[in-house]
């Protein structure tokens with residue numbers, strides 16, 4: 001069982017201390033014991049464990065350097081340049097205009113981080129982590145975008161005291177205060193919609209390879225952006241018709257995009273705001289892709305209620321977005337993903353990362369039944385929940401029959 005992530009409303013300070021508490025306190029004493037630290041390093045059976053812990057701590061301390069090495073490589077376009085075309089330091093120095101003595105620091109750091117690797121004849125080629133960066137433009141765009149968050153978080157205490165005063169809050173006009181969304185200029189909608197379209201590919205792949213769309217006739221995508229998900233689903237399931245709901249400036253961008261793809265006849269556009277307007281009826285599947293985490297619980301409740309009202313009996317809601325890793329699945333890698341989203345969503349606005357259980361409860365509260373987790377291969381991109389608007393009639397109370 002994973003614990004709810006909004007600890008401001010969910011706490012039970014009267015619960016008795018558990019056996020786990022005692023075990024954790026004991027571990028803490030062992031970790032703090034200087035003699036045990038030296039002993040574990042001298043013992044070949046435990047040395048690896050202590051070294052690993054120190055290494056992880058060092059990585060935490062150095063993480064900001066790692067992300068700037070990544071950004072440096074992206075800005076110099078090294079991943080695309082080196083894809084299938086390894087090059088020497090001298091060659092790269094000429095192309096980038098950087099002094100070889102300095103550029104080598106970047107290249108060697110990128111090798112240490114598995115982004116690049118040494119090849120024969122003193123050349124550098126792509127390492128295993130560099131290959132996806134050469135292939136997927138969306139990753140490079142997200143790395144560049146994350147620089148905004150990096151700047152916002154430079155002084156963590158100032159950030160925690162006033163998270164919505166930075167570049168990220170300005171980037172997302174709808175995520176904190178309603179009036180800002182109303183007055184934001186078109187450029188802001190264009191900028192974030194372009195980034196969302198570029199970065200949505202991995203999420204779309206997860207959904208299309210995990211959920212069976214054959215039983216549905218018409219899909220309403222809420223918070224649909226420029227329509228990348230709808231376009232790819234249209235190719236994947238040619239029998240489907242579509243509706244898209246998003247803010248008017250975003251659907252203006254979607255209109256051009258759909259026209260260019262020849263999809264205008266299959267997709268009806270419904271501009272509006274789910275804060276003020278009902279959702280259009282007529283779809284038997286409503287999808288919410290990377291939308292709920294942008295908003296506080298009160299808004300998510302509103303969206304889910306509107307989705308429930310817009311669906312016919314027997315219809316379904318599919319919600320896909322990054323979710324907190326349940327305790328039983330959380331390894332080291334997934335836990336650090338949670339840390340990223342906690343801070344990204346705080347800098348962005350009033351939304352938050354939620355566990356699958358929290359989202360499931362919110363869906364059930366809105367009336368959905370049979371809420372299930374759809375297993376997918378790469379949960380780091382998104383986890384998927386599906387719920388139904390039940391076909392069962394409400395139970396007739398005995399006293400109303402008599």
Ligand SMILES: C[S@@+](CC[C@H](N)C(=O)[O-])C[C@H]1O[C@@H](n2cnc3c(N)ncnc32)[C@H](O)[C@@H]1O
Nearest residue numbers: 174196200223224225246247273274275289290
């Ligand atoms: C994070 S983006 C996700 C877009 C797309 N589903 C994806 O995964 O790339 C959230 C979307 O919700 C839309 N949105 C935000 N507030 C909205 C509102 N009040 N009414 C309708 N759409 C809204 C935004 O314009 C944006 O397109």
